[in-house]
Amino acid sequence: MKNVSSHQSRAFAFWGAILFATGCTGKDESIRFSTDIVALQEMVVFDSVPRSAKWEVFGTPEYTGGVPGPTDYVTLIAEMPPIEAAAFNALPRAGTIWIAPETARAWLSDPFRTTLAQQKNATIDFSTNPHCRAMQATLRQSREVVSGFACAHADNMLVYLTIANYAKT
Numbered sequence: 001m002k003n004v005s006s007h008q009s010r011a012f013a014f015w016g017a018i019l020f021a022t023g024c025t026g027k028d029e030s031i032r033f034s035t036d037i038v039a040l041q042e043m044v045v046f047d048s049v050p051r052s053a054k055w056e057v058f059g060t061p062e063y064t065g066g067v068p069g070p071t072d073y074v075t076l077i078a079e080m081p082p083i084e085a086a087a088f089n090a091l092p093r094a095g096t097i098w099i100a101p102e103t104a105r106a107w108l109s110d111p112f113r114t115t116l117a118q119q120k121n122a123t124i125d126f127s128t129n130p131h132c133r134a135m136q137a138t139l140r141q142s143r144e145v146v147s148g149f150a151c152a153h154a155d156n157m158l159v160y161l162t163i164a165n166y167a168k169t
Contacts, residue, residue: 032056033107044076044146044161045138048087053080054107057163062102074164075100076148079108082157083150091133094126094149103160112151112158126151137161 033056034040040055055078059071082088104117126132132151139146148161 050080072167078159094132
């Protein structure tokens with residue numbers, strides 16, 4: 001029997017926690033978001049605690065059945081009420097960020113889903129967009145700081161965080 005590397009065991013534990021938090025069901029697989037704020041806070045620590053959120057964690061390439069292949073990236077996408085305007089404006093402008101091809105989730109509100117679909121699998125410079133800011137959070141279990149962006153639109157805020165990048169290891 002082969003020894004399982006530390007990287008592989010962390011990946012197995014991580015995916016196990018995600019499956020436990022979001023649940024595995026035989027329901028419509030196109031809509032797999034969670035609204036469980038407690039589960040979100042058990043995974044990721046934000047500077048400002050969200051009151052509510054729709055969120056999902058997914059891998060790239062995304063598993064769609066059959067024999068799973070290696071996961072290069074794990075992304076957290078969330079839609080939540082915006083943080084206070086002064087706090088949002090105090091965040092640095094978002095920079096250049098790669099958008100995973102699977103990011104335009106069916107459950108996202110139209111402006112976010114449309115923008116992400118147009119920018120999929122592309123590296124985008126968000127620094128000139130006044131509605132987008134750099135976002136960081138801390139993974140609760142490992143204490144690793146992860147990065148991404150947040151964009152505000154009307155009464156919602158989109159949060160995109162790359163929570164694991166196995167392509168760089």
